Amino acid sequence: MTVDVRALDPADFDQWYGAVDRAFGGVPEDPELEQFWRTVIDPARCLAVYEGPTVVGTTQTFALPVSVPGGGFVPTGALSAVSVAATHRRRGILTSMIRRQLDVLREEGVPLAVLTASEPGIYGRYGFGLATQQMSLEIDSSRVRVEVPEGGDDVTLRYAPSFAEAAEACEAVYARSIGTRAGMFLRTPGWERHALIDPPGFRDGGSPAQCVLASRGDGEVVGYVRFHTKPVWDAAGPKGVVTLRDICADDPAVYGALWRFLCDIDLTSTVKAGNRPVDDPLLHLVSDVRRCGVRVRDGLYVRLVDVGSGLSSRSYSSPVDVVFDVSDSFCGWNAGRWRLSGDGKGAVCSRTADRADVALSARDLGAVFLGGVSLSALASAGRVRELREGALTEATTAFATPLAPWLPHGF
Numbered sequence: 001m002t003v004d005v006r007a008l009d010p011a012d013f014d015q016w017y018g019a020v021d022r023a024f025g026g027v028p029e030d031p032e033l034e035q036f037w038r039t040v041i042d043p044a045r046c047l048a049v050y051e052g053p054t055v056v057g058t059t060q061t062f063a064l065p066v067s068v069p070g071g072g073f074v075p076t077g078a079l080s081a082v083s084v085a086a087t088h089r090r091r092g093i094l095t096s097m098i099r100r101q102l103d104v105l106r107e108e109g110v111p112l113a114v115l116t117a118s119e120p121g122i123y124g125r126y127g128f129g130l131a132t133q134q135m136s137l138e139i140d141s142s143r144v145r146v147e148v149p150e151g152g153d154d155v156t157l158r159y160a161p162s163f164a165e166a167a168e169a170c171e172a173v174y175a176r177s178i179g180t181r182a183g184m185f186l187r188t189p190g191w192e193r194h195a196l197i198d199p200p201g202f203r204d205g206g207s208p209a210q211c212v213l214a215s216r217g218d219g220e221v222v223g224y225v226r227f228h229t230k231p232v233w234d235a236a237g238p239k240g241v242v243t244l245r246d247i248c249a250d251d252p253a254v255y256g257a258l259w260r261f262l263c264d265i266d267l268t269s270t271v272k273a274g275n276r277p278v279d280d281p282l283l284h285l286v287s288d289v290r291r292c293g294v295r296v297r298d299g300l301y302v303r304l305v306d307v308g309s310g311l312s313s314r315s316y317s318s319p320v321d322v323v324f325d326v327s328d329s330f331c332g333w334n335a336g337r338w339r340l341s342g343d344g345k346g347a348v349c350s351r352t353a354d355r356a357d358v359a360l361s362a363r364d365l366g367a368v369f370l371g372g373v374s375l376s377a378l379a380s381a382g383r384v385r386e387l388r389e390g391a392l393t394e395a396t397t398a399f400a401t402p403l404a405p406w407l408p409h410g411f
């Protein structure tokens with residue numbers, strides 16, 4: 001029987017949702033989490049692969065603006081729910097879904113696609129470059145002190161009356177933070193609930209999520225931390241674990257005060273944190289970074305659906321005037337030469353017949369787009385070629401950003 005990639009028939013949404021669930025392990029989700037996904041997934045943005053009436057492949061995109069270097073936001077297709085039934089794997093179904101998905105985004109005029117990968121080896125072939133990294137920490141808080149910047153002692157911390165009641169104040173702090181790094185989503189209505197879902201399966205045996213709010217003087221909330229605590233005891237006494245969910249602050253003093261609080265909770269000696277930016281200021285606040293159990297892994301993968309509008313949508317750290325020769329076997333419309341002229345105010349990227357200065361693949365252009373990967377580093381790996389002396393340094397400097405790009409949550 002032949003298979004057919006097409007828009008999901010909304011009547012098949014339950015079947016589609018069940019197919020995703022099964023491909024990711026088949027363990028029933030927490031009802032609250034399922035309810036959340038069912039609210040934010042738009043059936044009109046779902047693709048399905050049908051074999052007769054049966055859904056054997058799934059994918060969808062969230063239409064979420066993503067912050068780009070320079071402070072703006074770009075319409076983005078955030079791909080998720082990518083799955084192929086185990087009975088139908090390795091027949092090219094994923095390739096045909098991504099083909100269709102990128103064609104649809106191009107028709108919609110969306111310049112960027114992003115995703116997080118279950119396995120890093122899957123998406124490079126479709127032109128997705130690894131653009132951000134995320135850091136995890138396992139801090140020995142019995143030995144590590146947090147040195148709080150000046151002003152931190154004026155910060156007042158208090159437990160929020162309830163996790164849900166604090167949500168609005170936390171979301172306001174989060175909203176103020178979005179422009180500070182590239183790679184963050186402007187949460188559209190409904191997404192604020194993502195941070196509040198607290199199923200037992202998320203707690204690693206710990207407490208329900210707790211929230212501590214930070215304020216100063218007039219009482220306005222200027223930061224928050226949400227976390228779980230897990231009591232652990234052995235013959236030597238207490239060895240409890242604190243697991244961070246998220247932390248956000250308006251300024252360094254508040255940030256330091258919140259981290260000091262986390263590392264100082266009685267009866268605990270470990271603080272675990274998952275997805276943090278690789279240049280987290282915490283690394284410069286701790287007394288002993290070696291006891292912070294730092295690990296780094298891949299984060300967001302970026303695909304320039306359209307090189308011209310994509311590169312025109314951000315600004316650049318220094319003046320740049322470079323012709324790229326782009327190879328793109330999966331989205332042939334991007335292949336060829338593009339002149340990028342821009343600076344800190346904005347940029348134009350358009351087709352040119354001029355000689356190329358730098359040659360690279362669309363995948364590597366995706367990797368450098370948010371400023372988290374250096375063109376020169378990719379050149380050192382033989383992935384990017386400089387064709388005009390000086391062009392590589394010029395472009396590398398222009399694409400760089402003051403802070404590492406980062407997406408604080410999954411999707």
Ligand SMILES: CC(C)(COP(=O)(O)OP(=O)(O)OC[C@H]1O[C@@H](n2cnc3c(N)ncnc32)[C@H](O)[C@@H]1OP(=O)(O)O)[C@@H](O)C(=O)NCCC(=O)NCCS
Nearest residue numbers: 023082083084089090091092093094095117118119121122
């Ligand atoms: C990953 C998955 C979507 C692949 O689907 P599929 O239809 O078997 O993939 P295709 O047959 O289209 O494979 C296309 C290419 O990707 C490769 N590929 C597929 N899965 C891969 C993996 N997990 N790691 C590395 N390469 C992979 C194939 O070998 C093939 O390579 P080729 O073009 O060089 O021949 C499917 O196995 C699946 O649903 N897995 C469980 C859920 C999951 O991990 N989804 C991805 C979420 S980000």
